[in-house]
Amino acid sequence: MRQAVLLRAREGNTPMRIKRRDLISGFGIAVGALHLSPLEAIAAGMLDPQAAGPEYYPPALTGLRGNHAGSFETAHALALQGQHLPYPASASDSRYDLVVVGGGLSGLAAARFFREQRGHEARILVLDNHDDFGGHAKRNEFTVDGHTLIGYGGSQSIDTPSGYSPQSAALLRALGIDTTRFYRYYDREFTRRNKLGSKLFFDRAHYGVDRLIDDPRANSWLGTGDSTDPAAAVQRMPLDAKSRAAYLRLITDTRDLLAGKSTEDKILLLRGMSYDDFLRHVAGMPEPVVLLFRSESMGLWGIGYDAISALEAARNEMPGTLHLGIGAALATHGGAEDEPYIFHFPDGNAGIARLLVRDLVPGSASGNSMEDIVGARLRYDQLDLAQHAVRIRLNATVLDVRHAADRATVDVMYARAGRTERVQASHAVLACYNNIIPYLCHELPPAQAEALRWPQKVPLVYTNVALRNWRAFAKAGMYYFSAPQDFFGYGMLDFPVSMPGYAFSENPDQPILLHLVHTPAVPGLPPREQYRQGRATLLGMRFEDFEQHVVRQLQGMLGEYGFDAARDIAAITVNRWPHGYAYEYIDLHDPADWGHDKGPHITGRARCGRISIANSDSEANAYVNGAVDAAWRAVAEQLEQAG
Numbered sequence: 001m002r003q004a005v006l007l008r009a010r011e012g013n014t015p016m017r018i019k020r021r022d023l024i025s026g027f028g029i030a031v032g033a034l035h036l037s038p039l040e041a042i043a044a045g046m047l048d049p050q051a052a053g054p055e056y057y058p059p060a061l062t063g064l065r066g067n068h069a070g071s072f073e074t075a076h077a078l079a080l081q082g083q084h085l086p087y088p089a090s091a092s093d094s095r096y097d098l099v100v101v102g103g104g105l106s107g108l109a110a111a112r113f114f115r116e117q118r119g120h121e122a123r124i125l126v127l128d129n130h131d132d133f134g135g136h137a138k139r140n141e142f143t144v145d146g147h148t149l150i151g152y153g154g155s156q157s158i159d160t161p162s163g164y165s166p167q168s169a170a171l172l173r174a175l176g177i178d179t180t181r182f183y184r185y186y187d188r189e190f191t192r193r194n195k196l197g198s199k200l201f202f203d204r205a206h207y208g209v210d211r212l213i214d215d216p217r218a219n220s221w222l223g224t225g226d227s228t229d230p231a232a233a234v235q236r237m238p239l240d241a242k243s244r245a246a247y248l249r250l251i252t253d254t255r256d257l258l259a260g261k262s263t264e265d266k267i268l269l270l271r272g273m274s275y276d277d278f279l280r281h282v283a284g285m286p287e288p289v290v291l292l293f294r295s296e297s298m299g300l301w302g303i304g305y306d307a308i309s310a311l312e313a314a315r316n317e318m319p320g321t322l323h324l325g326i327g328a329a330l331a332t333h334g335g336a337e338d339e340p341y342i343f344h345f346p347d348g349n350a351g352i353a354r355l356l357v358r359d360l361v362p363g364s365a366s367g368n369s370m371e372d373i374v375g376a377r378l379r380y381d382q383l384d385l386a387q388h389a390v391r392i393r394l395n396a397t398v399l400d401v402r403h404a405a406d407r408a409t410v411d412v413m414y415a416r417a418g419r420t421e422r423v424q425a426s427h428a429v430l431a432c433y434n435n436i437i438p439y440l441c442h443e444l445p446p447a448q449a450e451a452l453r454w455p456q457k458v459p460l461v462y463t464n465v466a467l468r469n470w471r472a473f474a475k476a477g478m479y480y481f482s483a484p485q486d487f488f489g490y491g492m493l494d495f496p497v498s499m500p501g502y503a504f505s506e507n508p509d510q511p512i513l514l515h516l517v518h519t520p521a522v523p524g525l526p527p528r529e530q531y532r533q534g535r536a537t538l539l540g541m542r543f544e545d546f547e548q549h550v551v552r553q554l555q556g557m558l559g560e561y562g563f564d565a566a567r568d569i570a571a572i573t574v575n576r577w578p579h580g581y582a583y584e585y586i587d588l589h590d591p592a593d594w595g596h597d598k599g600p601h602i603t604g605r606a607r608c609g610r611i612s613i614a615n616s617d618s619e620a621n622a623y624v625n626g627a628v629d630a631a632w633r634a635v636a637e638q639l640e641q642a643g
Helices: 038-043 073-081 105-118 166-174 179-185 230-235 241-252 263-271 275-282 287-301 310-315 327-331 350-360 434-440 446-453 471-476 527-539 543-561 600-604 624-642
Strands: 003-008 015-020 029-031 034-036 063-066 096-101 124-127 139-144 147-152 197-202 211-214 390-393 397-403 410-416 419-430 458-467 478-482 490-493 512-518 569-581 611-613
Touching: 063 543, 073 397, 073 434, 096 105, 096 410, 105 124, 105 166, 105 350, 105 419, 105 624, 139 458, 139 569, 147 458, 147 512, 166 624, 197 543, 211 230, 211 543, 230 241, 241 287, 263 310, 275 287, 275 310, 287 490, 350 390, 397 419, 397 434, 419 624, 434 446, 434 600, 446 600, 458 527, 458 543, 471 478, 471 543, 512 543, 527 569, 543 569, 611 624
Parallel strands: 063 569, 096 124, 096 419, 124 390, 197 478, 419 611
Antiparallel strands: 003 015, 029 034, 139 147, 197 211, 397 410, 410 419, 458 512, 458 569, 478 490, 490 512
16 A cells, blocks of 8 residues: 655755555556555455455555544445435345444454354354454554564553453453463563653643653653652753742642541542642642643543543542542542553454454464464455354445344345445344444434434544664653643553564664554543544544654654654554544543443443344443453343343
8 A cells, every 4th residue: 555654854845755555466456546556445445355365464554544444434424424325135145143243352252252152153244344353453563674563553451351350351261361471471671671761742832842851750650660850850841930840849749738628528529620620729730730731631531631530630640639648438439450551462452353353263363372363464365255154244334234024133234345235144243333323223212322322432543653763762761751732642662562473672773663642632622522523633634644743743852862754764554543442431521320330321232132232332441341241241132032
């Protein structure tokens, strides 16, 4: 695929373009009036992956990925424009026992749970609108100067596996995942050994100067340790003297800022105000300091602390909340876990998705362990073959799910490669986004349809930048950075994970991946409206827009340490997720009693005859275990009602 990386030449002002082309068997094709490679045509839904053979390999595509072009247009035409395509008169395949709509972790887990209960002869079809499986668990792969770099484009890590349900934990074990091995595979001394720390970047557009400084607070969870001299770091901030003094006071003050109040009153007060307002009205911070902290919630929530409570800030141990004397109470309100954040495949939770596919589809990947799946090149041409009991059909956008007249059959219509097709099954599991389900399934009661429309997916962008080396990072002493008010709010060198057959970058002269995160928040609006507007913004952006931000920000941050974007950037993959992670209830804005067992997600996921709903939205839990638990529930519903 042709992707142009806009980089500034080392001399003069003429833009330099580095081009990348991914071709199948050395040839290109013309589709319509456009000259496209086969991989581009498949990604746009114009060509069947089976026609590409073993060379079809979406993880290696660069440019604009995630909810890529070709994956959402047909669904948007249905939901936003009311466009209905012709309904096929007959089914295209023989009958399936189960059709799963959505090939993310929840959909793949549902297929496996169903097969586990019904036997390996059960016929299962998984349909997904993307050119790759895994949903948000997306693999990005690069080859740079002879080195293979594997990164994650979405779902990041197995977070706190000790808290997984029995069903989710059992699935990991069944796939051969032993999380204790990551204690060996994750190099927890990488940052200290290489003298890499956490930095703050102030950009010229907002602060009048490009300046990288030590983070006075550091990020010890990443292994970067504490700043050796917070006061010296604060003095380098391009802020007025009053703001610098206030910031230093905030991060060093050990007083209880709510002294005299009971624990219960403190929690009620914190829950009822944003952390922005806590900083302003309780801690007495000037606005420049408030803005420094606002973006720190965006990695978890996709919005800033203008819309997140001070109670949530206390759970995250934000400055000003550390000495309120409510630590014991927070533990009962969902406080932090002690388990380290190290359970990470090089491709993130795409490793789990690939293990599921290898288990479901014979011949799709070699190997038999959690280690050898990392380097395995998956055979996409094997996923949808008639001889397999389980088939995975990509680039297929489902548009209609309904019971047949006999109520013992579910008809599923989908579009791919410019035509509509229909399949029939005894059961269906909808493991797609909640918001689209009312447009697919018109049999749902109005209250259920409204509950499904209620949550808003969290829009976000995970960008992987393949670097030829990390010398500038070593010279700057930077592993992680946060950039208040800049486009990429934070970023980091990849997680230092080496597994048998895959080695992490060993020294600054070797290639490495840099992970950058953008969340299109709109401060001042309610969360769901921020998500709506942010989604629209992302859908209107081109690859070149993201690319320019990458180059500008990295050059401004690391130019004085020898970084040269034209020389050092080998490739960029932008994982754009306008429909990002599942909505989780926000205590500042949603009813206090909404949570795992109460809220619109409970109403929305009700079974409708032979149709059940499984996705992380249906659990209001944007993590692996949420997706897997939903799959278990949906399959159990169907098997129970079937007798």
